[in-house]
Amino acid sequence: METVYGAMRQQGLVRPTEGRLLGGVIAGLGRRFGIDPWPARLLFLLILLAIPGSQILIYPILWILMPAEQRAAAPTVVSA
Numbered sequence: 081m082e083t084v085y086g087a088m089r090q091q092g093l094v095r096p097t098e099g100r101l102l103g104g105v106i107a108g109l110g111r112r113f114g115i116d117p118w119p120a121r122l123l124f125l126l127i128l129l130a131i132p133g134s135q136i137l138i139y140p141i142l143w144i145l146m147p148a149e150q151r152a153a154a155p156t157v158v159s160a
Contacts, residue, residue: 085147094149103143 088094092112095104099117110120128135 084145088146093146095143095146096149103139104148105139105142105146108146108149109142 093108095108096111097104100107101121106121106124107117109115110117113120115123124135
């Protein structure tokens with residue numbers, strides 16, 4: 081599974097920690113293709129209306145396969 085996560089990360093397909101509603105799949109896809117999350121969600125709904133059903137299967141699969149975005153480590157404060 082790590083190879084799948086690594087390949088997705090390399091392609092820029094990660095679920096962001098901020099700005100997601102449910103699982104972050106659409107926000108991650110929007111970020112990857114340079115679209116803001118809300119227009120990406122609207123596009124997803126329009127595609128769902130045009131071709132019903134397939135997106136309902138694709139979303140959970142992508143939710144499982146897309147790794148969550150790794151947060152940057154907080155800087156440690158060293159007191160003297």
